[in-house]
Amino acid sequence: MRLSDITIHRKLFLLVLILVCGTLITAGFALNFNKSDILEGRKARIQSVVQAGLSQIQALSAHLDKGTISQQQYDRQLLELIHATRFSGSEYLYLFNLDGINVAHPLMPELRGTNQMDMQDEDGTYITREMLEGVKANGSVFWQFRWPKPEGGPAVSKLGYAEQVPGTELVLGSGVYLDDLEAIFQARTNTYLGITLAVLLAALIGTYCIARNITKPVGRLARQMNTLAQGELDVELIDTTRRDEVGDIACAVQVFRDHLIENHRLRLIQEQVIFLETFDPVTRLHNRQALGEAINKEIARHDRDHKQLAVIVIRLDLLHEITIEKGSETRDEVLIALAARIHDKLHADDILARLSENTFGLLLPNVESRESLESNCRQLLETIAQPIPLESHHIQLSGRLGISVFPDDGGYDFQLIGRAESTASLAKRQERDLMFYDPRALNETDHSIELWQEMQKALEQDQFYLVFQPLFDLKDNTLISAEVLIRWEHPEKGFISPAQFIPLAEQSGLISRLDAWVLEAVAKQIRNWQDRQLTPPRIAVNLSGISFLRPDFIDTLTRIYGRYNVSLDHLELELTEGVLIDDLDRISDQLNSIRATGVSISIDDFGTGYSSLSRIKNLAIDNVKIDRSFIDDLDNCAQDLKIVEAIILMAQGLNLSVIAEGVETQEQLTILRQQGCDTVQGFFLSRPLKVDAFEELLEQDLVIEVD
Missing domain, CATH: 3.30.450.20 (PAS domain)
Structure with a gap:
C-alpha cells in the first residue's frame, strides 16, 4: 500500500x-x-x-x-x-x-x-x-x-x-x-519512565487536539469539493477565516466555487452566442454562417462526387414596408409562417436559412439539371405568393430569386451566396421573378468596363492615396493605432467611392494588385515617418481573402517591407470572416507563418455570420472587430447589447483584444467602455484623415474625453 x-x-x-x-x-x-x-x-x-x-x-x-x-x-x-x-x-x-x-x-x-x-x-x-x-x-x-x-x-x-x-x-x-548500582539504576529508571510517560501523555493529548483541528476541516473541505464537482454550487464554506494552510485551501475552494459560478454564467451566455451564431432568433432557421458552413461541407462532398449544387437567395418584396406599417411583431409572424411553408416543400437534404431582414437563403445539394432547378424555383415562387393569414387580415408577398450553381458560379460559399444575392438584386431591378447568375449581366455594363479600365490606369499612375482612421484605447483613452483605407481621386471624375471600385476589383481579379499597392504605400509611409524621427503607430490594413490565401503572399509581404527596411511589427492585417471558412489547416498554417514575421492579425466585421469563436479559438489571431451593424443601434436594441457583451466576454476569455468599429455617439462609447471593450474607432472620435491631418493628430498626443 x-x-x-x-x-x-x-x-x-x-x-x-x-x-x-x-x-x-x-x-x-x-x-x-x-x-x-x-x-x-x-x-x-x-x-x-x-x-x-x-x-x-x-x-x-x-x-x-x-x-x-x-x-x-x-x-x-x-x-x-x-x-x-x-x-x-x-x-x-x-x-x-x-x-x-x-x-x-x-x-x-x-x-x-x-x-x-x-x-x-x-x-x-x-x-x-x-x-x-x-x-x-x-x-x-x-x-x-x-x-x-x-x-x-x-x-x-x-x-x-x-x-x-x-x-x-x-x-x-x-x-x-x-x-548498589541496581538500586541506583532502578530509581533512575523509575524517574525516566515517569517523565517519559508524562511527556507522552501530554504529547498525545496535544496531538489529538491538533489532529482533530486538521482532519475535521480537511474532511469537510473534501466533501465540499465533491459537492462542487457534482455541480451543486450552493456550498457554504466556513473555514475561510482560518489563518493556517486549511484556511488557505478553504479560500482557494471559495475562489474555485466563484469561478464555477462565473463559468456557469458564461456557459449560458456562450450557449446563447452559439445559438445566435448558428440560428436566426426569429425564425429558428439557420443563419448566414450556418448556411455557409453547410455549403462548404456540400462543396467538399460534391468535389468528390463531381455533382452540382445550387444556392438560391430569396429576396422578399414589401417586407420592409410591412415592418413600417404593421410593426416588427407582424413582420416576424409573416417570416415565421413563410419559413414554415417553404420548409414543408423542401427535401430532407435541403437547407433553408435567413440571411437578412428580407432575405432567405436556400441550399439545394442535389441538382439534376438546370431545367429541373428552374421548375423547383417556379414552385417555390408559387408557395411564397400564397396569402399568409393573420388574425384580422391576409398578407400576400412576392419574391425575387437569384440562383448560383456550384462549380460553375464559384468554389466557395461566400462566392455562391454573394453572387446569388447580386443576381436577386438585379432581378428586382429588372422586375424579373428569378434569374441565374450571369457575370455578363452583372458586370459587363459600359460603366463597369470603363471603371475597370480606369482602375488599371489608376494603379499605374498612382491615383490612389491612403487615409487613416484613428483607433483609441479605452483603458488610457489615447490614440494607439490607425486603420488605413484606400481612396481614389480620379483626375476627371473626382472622388470614386470604395464601394464602387473594391467590389469590381474583387470580381475582376485586380484585388491582389490593389492589396499590394496598399501594403507598399503603408511601408513607404512608415519609412517616411521614421526618416523624420517620428514614431509610427501600428497600421491596420484590410486584406482580401484572395491575397491572404495566395501561396506567395508572405514572400511578397517580406519583400515589400524589406525594400523599405521597415519592421513588420508595425503592421496589422484585417481579414474578413469569410476567409475563415476555407480549409482550417491551410488557414492555420498561413496565419502561423504570417504571425511569425511580427504581423498582428485581426478578424474584421466579426459577428456577421461566417465564423464563430469556437472556430477562431485555435487560430493565431490577436483581435476581433465587432461589426458596426451591432454598434449602430447599441443604445436602443437590447439584443445587440447582449450580442456585444457576449462577444467581448468570450473573446477576452480567449485572450483576444476586442475592437468596436462604427462608434458614432457618446452613448455607444459609454456602453462599450462599461462592457470592457478594449479599443474603439468611429466618426464620433475621428473621421478618416489624410496623412497630414493624421500627423497633426499624433503630435497633439490626443486623449479622448472620459465620460
Missing part, C-alpha cells in the same frame, strides 16, 4: 505511533548510557585509589634504591601501606607479584606468600589469573567477578582494577562492589 492511499487521520495516528516508539527508544538508550556513566565513575574511583597507592610504593622503592631505608624497613612499610588503605568502608588494596604470589592482603593476611593463580569466584572465574594476564598484556586491567563483602553475606558483583608497579614485579589492585 502506498502512503498516498492512507487517510490523513491514519497518517497522523501512524506519525504519533512513530513518535511514541522513538521517545521510548530514546529513553532506553538514555538509561543505558546513564548506567554506563555510573560504571565509568566507579572505574575512575578505584583507578585513582590504585594509582595513589602506586605513587606511594614508587616513593618507597626510590628510598630503597637510594639506601635511605633497608629492605626490612621497605617490606614493613609496604605491608603497613596496604593494610592501612581502606576506602568506602568495604574496599581495600592488595598486592601480588607477576607469578601470582600474594604479597599483602589487608583482610586475609594468611594468604601472604601463597600462590593464588587458582583462586576462583562462585561463577568459576579465575580471579588472580585474569588479573595478571591483563596486566602482563596492557600494564593495567579492569575486570569483573563475584566476591563476598568483608562483613559476610552472599557473593556480589565486584569491579576490579590492577596495575603493575613501574620498575618492579609487583601488581597493585583493588575493587569496588557494584551491588
Whole structure:
C-alpha cells in the first residue's frame, strides 16, 4: 500500500505511533548510557585509589634504591601501606607479584606468600589469573567477578582494577562492589519512565487536539469539493477565516466555487452566442454562417462526387414596408409562417436559412439539371405568393430569386451566396421573378468596363492615396493605432467611392494588385515617418481573402517591407470572416507563418455570420472587430447589447483584444467602455484623415474625453 492511499487521520495516528516508539527508544538508550556513566565513575574511583597507592610504593622503592631505608624497613612499610588503605568502608588494596604470589592482603593476611593463580569466584572465574594476564598484556586491567563483602553475606558483583608497579614485579589492585548500582539504576529508571510517560501523555493529548483541528476541516473541505464537482454550487464554506494552510485551501475552494459560478454564467451566455451564431432568433432557421458552413461541407462532398449544387437567395418584396406599417411583431409572424411553408416543400437534404431582414437563403445539394432547378424555383415562387393569414387580415408577398450553381458560379460559399444575392438584386431591378447568375449581366455594363479600365490606369499612375482612421484605447483613452483605407481621386471624375471600385476589383481579379499597392504605400509611409524621427503607430490594413490565401503572399509581404527596411511589427492585417471558412489547416498554417514575421492579425466585421469563436479559438489571431451593424443601434436594441457583451466576454476569455468599429455617439462609447471593450474607432472620435491631418493628430498626443 502506498502512503498516498492512507487517510490523513491514519497518517497522523501512524506519525504519533512513530513518535511514541522513538521517545521510548530514546529513553532506553538514555538509561543505558546513564548506567554506563555510573560504571565509568566507579572505574575512575578505584583507578585513582590504585594509582595513589602506586605513587606511594614508587616513593618507597626510590628510598630503597637510594639506601635511605633497608629492605626490612621497605617490606614493613609496604605491608603497613596496604593494610592501612581502606576506602568506602568495604574496599581495600592488595598486592601480588607477576607469578601470582600474594604479597599483602589487608583482610586475609594468611594468604601472604601463597600462590593464588587458582583462586576462583562462585561463577568459576579465575580471579588472580585474569588479573595478571591483563596486566602482563596492557600494564593495567579492569575486570569483573563475584566476591563476598568483608562483613559476610552472599557473593556480589565486584569491579576490579590492577596495575603493575613501574620498575618492579609487583601488581597493585583493588575493587569496588557494584551491588548498589541496581538500586541506583532502578530509581533512575523509575524517574525516566515517569517523565517519559508524562511527556507522552501530554504529547498525545496535544496531538489529538491538533489532529482533530486538521482532519475535521480537511474532511469537510473534501466533501465540499465533491459537492462542487457534482455541480451543486450552493456550498457554504466556513473555514475561510482560518489563518493556517486549511484556511488557505478553504479560500482557494471559495475562489474555485466563484469561478464555477462565473463559468456557469458564461456557459449560458456562450450557449446563447452559439445559438445566435448558428440560428436566426426569429425564425429558428439557420443563419448566414450556418448556411455557409453547410455549403462548404456540400462543396467538399460534391468535389468528390463531381455533382452540382445550387444556392438560391430569396429576396422578399414589401417586407420592409410591412415592418413600417404593421410593426416588427407582424413582420416576424409573416417570416415565421413563410419559413414554415417553404420548409414543408423542401427535401430532407435541403437547407433553408435567413440571411437578412428580407432575405432567405436556400441550399439545394442535389441538382439534376438546370431545367429541373428552374421548375423547383417556379414552385417555390408559387408557395411564397400564397396569402399568409393573420388574425384580422391576409398578407400576400412576392419574391425575387437569384440562383448560383456550384462549380460553375464559384468554389466557395461566400462566392455562391454573394453572387446569388447580386443576381436577386438585379432581378428586382429588372422586375424579373428569378434569374441565374450571369457575370455578363452583372458586370459587363459600359460603366463597369470603363471603371475597370480606369482602375488599371489608376494603379499605374498612382491615383490612389491612403487615409487613416484613428483607433483609441479605452483603458488610457489615447490614440494607439490607425486603420488605413484606400481612396481614389480620379483626375476627371473626382472622388470614386470604395464601394464602387473594391467590389469590381474583387470580381475582376485586380484585388491582389490593389492589396499590394496598399501594403507598399503603408511601408513607404512608415519609412517616411521614421526618416523624420517620428514614431509610427501600428497600421491596420484590410486584406482580401484572395491575397491572404495566395501561396506567395508572405514572400511578397517580406519583400515589400524589406525594400523599405521597415519592421513588420508595425503592421496589422484585417481579414474578413469569410476567409475563415476555407480549409482550417491551410488557414492555420498561413496565419502561423504570417504571425511569425511580427504581423498582428485581426478578424474584421466579426459577428456577421461566417465564423464563430469556437472556430477562431485555435487560430493565431490577436483581435476581433465587432461589426458596426451591432454598434449602430447599441443604445436602443437590447439584443445587440447582449450580442456585444457576449462577444467581448468570450473573446477576452480567449485572450483576444476586442475592437468596436462604427462608434458614432457618446452613448455607444459609454456602453462599450462599461462592457470592457478594449479599443474603439468611429466618426464620433475621428473621421478618416489624410496623412497630414493624421500627423497633426499624433503630435497633439490626443486623449479622448472620459465620460
